[in-house]
Amino acid sequence: MQTGNAIEVRGLRVQYDRVTALDGVDFDLPPGTALGIVGPNGSGKSTLLKAVAGLVLPSAGTVRVFGKAPRSLTPGTIGYVPQIEDVDWNFPVSVRDVVAMGRYPRLWPFQPFSAHDRAAVTRAIDALDLGPLADRHISELSGGQQQRTFVARALAQEPSLLLLDEPTTGVDAATEDALLPLIRGLVAGGLPVLMTTHDLDRAPEWFDRLLVLDHRVLADGKPADVLASGAYAGIREHTHTHGHLR
């Protein structure tokens, strides 16, 4: 891995038909940093993650991940956990099968699962306390267990950059309490993490830096400073009146 920034976004604009989701967004993410993104519903938080993951293309500006366009990265570089997993819950896979998918992007055709691949899957399952559930079918999981399964898949991938879209929304407190030390541990190990959230109160625990987004960057700095600056105040009111969903 190179020493520069994990993510460099410059003048990013993303347009869906007539709706502008992001306009003129600039930020960097150095390695070993957890950057939180807060903002009202529909402020472009999820779109920003998708643009970094290469899932939506910029209408203007650039997104560089480890100096490259997201889609030209080595497979396995970006671990992404979307906010809502829109999967077929009757799909014939167990928890372990889903977590093992994290290894797939790194494998060549016909390449068998190595001892390292198996160890990465087991480590990820253990890290999220999914051991007793590993052989369960995915339809037999609670919401929090499902979320942990998808986080485990991203960890099994051994990504160089982790993108989490509101991993703590709609899950039980136990899942959140399990995720926080896990993610902080990964960041301490040098992994850059970009994560969206609605939970301003716990932002200082989660993040090294906080970015307030409303189609553009309103504030970017240490969580305590950003929260004290009042940049989020109007937004907080907004989320309270409009609810916490999405």
Add this chain to the structure above:
Amino acid sequence: MTLLDYLLAPFQYDFMQRAFVAALVVGALCSTLGTYVVLRKLSFIGDGLAHASFAGIAIAYLRGANFWLGATIATVVTALGIGFVHRRARVSLDTAIGVLFTAAFALGIYLMSRSTRATVDLQSYLFGNILGVSPYDLEMVLALGLVCAIVVGALWRPLLYTSFDPVVAQAAGVRERFVDDALLVTIALTIIVSLQLVGIVLVAALLVTPAASAAQLTRRFVPMMLLSCAFGITSCVGGLYASFQLHAASGATIVLLATLLFFATLVSSAARRRRVLRAASRSR
């Protein structure tokens, strides 16, 4: 004639021996790919691509060109066209298939209807003609079958990942478009391999029914694929054998046997669910 003579009768003929080999290949291929077809809810696509092959067959027939070449070009072009229209025109895959396959089928019928050449062979393409499997045809079946087996062997993991969770797979660096196109082309080739055995009209059943049967019995992917393969081979080889003894059309007999197996798995899985429920209510 003894009973043994009767039972072994189908294997005495060269054309039937070739047909059995073809049935084995077709049964294994269709049911393996069928697992992805069912999981991706692409049941319509088998029907679509099979009908699309008719345009190529018609052109090849009228020009006196190679059947295999005509069918392959038409079907693969349609398969890639479906992928392209789906991505570019923002229409659902269902709609893309519906538009393109009817167009290709109509082109085939149009060309055939304007031809002054005899079109008696039409029926053999629509319903299959097992008597027509020449040694050359068998070689083509084996060659195209091998290509499909290699593609599935190489791509089964990215195919599984993109079938389950295409967005995350793409973010992780899986080349989703390439994988999708490879699947469509492989389905196209599999259909062409199957045409002589079951015909255009019925080939879709082989891509769907064995995998649907397997899905009744297991909730894991690899067992589903293996069971689907077992059902597919049983249907094709058993159906071909039965069609000989019953003097019936091979394609129809094969599909009816596959359907019979489907209802058997449906009944058995429903019975098992009932047993589980009863055991659960007793233990309460």
